[in-house]
Amino acid sequence: MLPSPIEVMQAFVSELPLLLENSVITLQEAFIGLFLGVSVGFCAAVLMDTFDILYKAFYPLLIITQTIPSVAIAPLLVLWFGYEMTPKIVLIVISTFFPVTVGLLDGFRSADKDAIGLLRSMGAGCLQIFRYIKFPSALPQLFSGLRIAAAYSVVGAVISEWLGGFGGLGVYMTRVKKAFAFDKMFAVIFLISAISLALMALVGFTEKKCMPYRNIDNKGEKI
Amino acid sequence: MNKLEVKNISKSFDGNRVLNDISIELNQGELVCLLGVSGGGKTTLFNIISGLLSPDNGQVLLDGKDITNQPGHTSYMLQKDLLLPYRTIEDNAALPLLLKGEKKKEARMQVSPLFEQFGLEGTQKKYPAQLSGGMRQRAALLRTYMFSKDVALLDEPFSALDTITKSSMHKWYLSVMEQIQLSTLFITHDIDEAILISDRIYLLSGSLGEITGEIIIKEPKPRRDDFNLTEEFLEYKRKILSLL
Ligand SMILES: Nc1ncnc2c1ncn2[C@@H]1O[C@H](COP(=O)(O)OP(=O)(O)OP(=O)(O)O)[C@@H](O)[C@H]1O
Ligand SMILES: [Mg+2]
Numbered sequence: 001m002l003p004s005p006i007e008v009m010q011a012f013v014s015e016l017p018l019l020l021e022n023s024v025i026t027l028q029e030a031f032i033g034l035f036l037g038v039s040v041g042f043c044a045a046v047l048m049d050t051f052d053i054l055y056k057a058f059y060p061l062l063i064i065t066q067t068i069p070s071v072a073i074a075p076l077l078v079l080w081f082g083y084e085m086t087p088k089i090v091l092i093v094i095s096t097f098f099p100v101t102v103g104l105l106d107g108f109r110s111a112d113k114d115a116i117g118l119l120r121s122m123g124a125g126c127l128q129i130f131r132y133i134k135f136p137s138a139l140p141q142l143f144s145g146l147r148i149a150a151a152y153s154v155v156g157a158v159i160s161e162w163l164g165g166f167g168g169l170g171v172y173m174t175r176v177k178k179a180f181a182f183d184k185m186f187a188v189i190f191l192i193s194a195i196s197l198a199l200m201a202l203v204g205f206t207e208k209k210c211m212p213y214r215n216i217d218n219k220g221e222k223i
Numbered sequence: 224m225n226k227l228e229v230k231n232i233s234k235s236f237d238g239n240r241v242l243n244d245i246s247i248e249l250n251q252g253e254l255v256c257l258l259g260v261s262g263g264g265k266t267t268l269f270n271i272i273s274g275l276l277s278p279d280n281g282q283v284l285l286d287g288k289d290i291t292n293q294p295g296h297t298s299y300m301l302q303k304d305l306l307l308p309y310r311t312i313e314d315n316a317a318l319p320l321l322l323k324g325e326k327k328k329e330a331r332m333q334v335s336p337l338f339e340q341f342g343l344e345g346t347q348k349k350y351p352a353q354l355s356g357g358m359r360q361r362a363a364l365l366r367t368y369m370f371s372k373d374v375a376l377l378d379e380p381f382s383a384l385d386t387i388t389k390s391s392m393h394k395w396y397l398s399v400m401e402q403i404q405l406s407t408l409f410i411t412h413d414i415d416e417a418i419l420i421s422d423r424i425y426l427l428s429g430s431l432g433e434i435t436g437e438i439i440i441k442e443p444k445p446r447r448d449d450f451n452l453t454e455e456f457l458e459y460k461r462k463i464l465s466l467l
Contacts, residue, residue: 114305120274121275122294122322122370128322132322211309212350213310
């Protein structure tokens with residue numbers, strides 16, 4: 001029932017071509033879904049930050065959408081959108097936009113009011129205040145949200161593949177499950193978590209590149 | 224004509240009168256100081272003049288034109304340095320130019336020759352967190368200077384500087400004012416500083432929110448180096464202390 005690490009390694013190596021083939025499909029879904037989810041999340045945050053009415057109207061709704069487990073809506077999505085890529089991407093969008101929206105909203109609100117006053121005193125308009133104060137102030141929270149969203153995107157892709165599809169690591173998983181191939185099962189589980197970790201590391205790397213001023217310690221020296 | 228005229232400004236916060244019927248004026252090329260206790264409403268008055276805050280009553284006139292509630296007409300250096308932590312010093316200083324729509328490269332080229340004059344050489348590529356308090360203040364002053372309106376509002380611009388740096392900054396600032404036809408209204412807690420560089424001083428009473436005195440410093444400019452050791456200087460100081 002519990003394969004030894006060596007068996008898992010062997011399964012991993014022997015199944016590598018298949019695993020890679022399926023990873024490409026899963027990653028493709030994850031990336032498209034993540035990209036759309038982040039875009040939707042970004043727009044939602046900007047709109048809700050700009051118009052307080054939208055914030056009051058939609059924020060509670062947003063929270064409610066998050067209390068619905070994605071495993072529960074995935075079958076519905078399959079019924080509505082079929083077995084192709086669409087239901088997978090919709091599910092990923094639903095699960096990734098939320099951490100981005102919430103992070104950004106928090107970040108926009110953390111912007112220094114006096115700094116906004118300073119820009120206004122120099123005659124800056126709304127867009128300039130957004131570009132020079134609000135957006136850069138929200139970068140740390142945006143990246144925290146992105147890191148969570150990146151992990152969700154892979155998990156979301158796999159879950160939606162379980163419920164129907166023609167390829168991907170989720171489909172592969174259901175197949176090896178039916179064959180009781182525990183070694184392959186573990187191999188694919190490790191692969192999925194490795195992919196999630198790699199994606200999160202990529203976000204972390206981008207974060208460092210985007211915010212060089214954060215690499216300064218409190219003595220003012222660059223690390 | 225007065226460069227800047229503040230007429231009958233009143234302002235309350237939640238029923239607390241902070242400014243009560245304040246009228247002050249600033250003539251072309253003048254340096255006028257606003258002196259008052261902490262919490263007396265000096266910053267509030269600047270926020271109103273700069274158009275960030277709307278007064279309950281009264282008007283702000285620049286060259287005779289009403290600019291009440293209109294930001295963007297004066298160069299305002301706020302009490303906090305407000306350097307943006309995520310921009311380098313040169314990009315902070317260039318911000319007013321970027322807001323006017325200039326290209327980043329050109330804006331940097333315009334600010335970089337001024338770094339030496341402001342005692343900031345070598346800090347162009349640093350971030351605000353890497354600078355000392357005094358350097359940050361000078362960087363904020365440089366940014367204010369880049370906005371280049373002909374009226375400057377400076378809220379305690381030199382408070383983080385040591386005495387020696389302060390007096391060289393004073394000299395420098397007075398010469399810049401002359402060169403570019405600048406008129407300055409400025410806030411300080413430092414009575415000596417006020418007497419040393421002002422043409423006139425308004426005293427703002429904290430409890431009443433009113434101007435309780437106006438002192439004209441007759442000593443001609445540029446002032447001699449030992450002006451602060453003279454009997455006249457002490458006389459001004461005594462007068463101010465008695466009125467505060
Ligand atoms: N936005 C605000 N809302 C409510 N009260 C305010 C606001 N801004 C200022 N005040 C109050 O108005 C009074 C004057 O504040 P202000 O900042 O103008 O004082 P100040 O003379 O600049 O003091 P300091 O010398 O310490 O900077 C204070 O009692 C302050 O609490
Ligand atoms: Mg103040």
